[in-house]
Amino acid sequence: MSLEGLSINLATVRQQYNFAQAVDACLAQGITSIALWRDQVQAIGLREAARIVEANKLRVTGLCRGGMFPAVDKEGLAAAIDDNKRAIDEAVALHADCLVLVVGGLPKGSRDLPAARQMVADGIAAILPYAREHKMPLAIEPLHPMYAADRACINTLEQALDVCDLLGDGVGVAVDVYHVWWDPKLYEQIARAGAAGRILAHHICDWLVPTRDLLLDRGMMGDGVIDLKSIRAAIEKSGYHGPQEVEIFSSENWWKRPGEEVLSTCAERYLTTCRL
């Protein structure tokens, strides 16, 4: 069975493997698409990471992450913009499909969510010309509302797409089922995103019941309650046919298992539970 439509975000096996080991383990399973985190790339060096990507003809479905714009002062915002430009450079060097933006939450001490959201829109606007110049699409990832305070104040697809509409070309969305599965407007907004060519990535995992930790208790596809095939069908119907990227943060379960077992389970569940 072909795993062409499967990508592994290396955070899924971050406790088991460094970058080079993770690539070898993916290739051993027949998986040729990956997504990367900047710290994993930095650990091996950008030049060596790019060499590995090219030598193995890997598809990089995304680099995580830019964003984190809201700041307490102008210096903080300027630093965030500089860092995002470096992230764009890295994404270009790695031939990534997109730079994923986790936009940031409330600045320290603030309760002003509308102001934080404005900082995000302003921050993306500030880096967008650079991204366009380097032909690197920016993927706003709406995060689950439980992260609104501390990780991302863009929390629905509708909200993300409203920002995209304001900003124009070169920016779209990463649709991560973990963050959006609950949304009563999900299917409507997937159709809107696809029609506008705004879907840049499709991330998968599952929502466990009960969920024991807000950050590190994501489930393997099929172990939770997300209707993965229905969401995939809507995404494909809207016009996006790129890989499904597995991103699982699981401190008490999957991060404790052998990496080979994790990857083979991802492959099997992709084929049985996710692929149409």
Place this chain on the structure above:
Amino acid sequence: MSLEGLSINLATVRQQYNFAQAVDACLAQGITSIALWRDQVQAIGLREAARIVEANKLRVTGLCRGGMFPAVDKEGLAAAIDDNKRAIDEAVALHADCLVLVVGGLPKGSRDLPAARQMVADGIAAILPYAREHKMPLAIEPLHPMYAADRACINTLEQALDVCDLLGDGVGVAVDVYHVWWDPKLYEQIARAGAAGRILAHHICDWLVPTRDLLLDRGMMGDGVIDLKSIRAAIEKSGYHGPQEVEIFSSENWWKRPGEEVLSTCAERYLTTCRL
């Protein structure tokens, strides 16, 4: 300072007090509005609970809770409807302002959220004639999206108000800041709710950063990141001027402190952090 605009949901001190003790402790602080849970009422008996309410001229800002409609079969739905009618009877006996509906999540084994949402709309429609006949308003409480699977599949004010619009008179919303504070459409939907006379209750607490448990780590007003006064201002501007009801589930902090300290802190924070 007047505490007329403050109500205490007795879940806030459920580990410290039974119903009668909680009422005495509230009255000792000058608090004359409360909200009740059905298990607390059952423990003392409905007749005695109603007697205490009447003898002390308490305002009951809500009875928790009806709802929990989605079921695996017709028998389950019929049982839920019967139980909701009993809850309406109890709310009437206690002179509650409204019966709060926590509508329920996915039926066991299901991943079909749209179907669960239809069951909720059908279930409320089924009890609404009975509620109207007994003049007991039904307050749909949209719960935070992190509870979509296991507690309530109505997760935004917009979605709740769409259901209200379908159903007509006799049904509205409970606006709990913990569940809705993150919503980019919050202020727009508060205005919509108020204009339609749909706001039946206003619940307060705070969102802590970090939040250590999905269910039992709510914060005291002022200890988190929710902009309580701005939300209250929008609610009053929309036409609702009822009490602010404190509802804090806090297994590791407030439930472990003396009830008197909890109640006096609620009163102080209400005056400094919540009241306009």
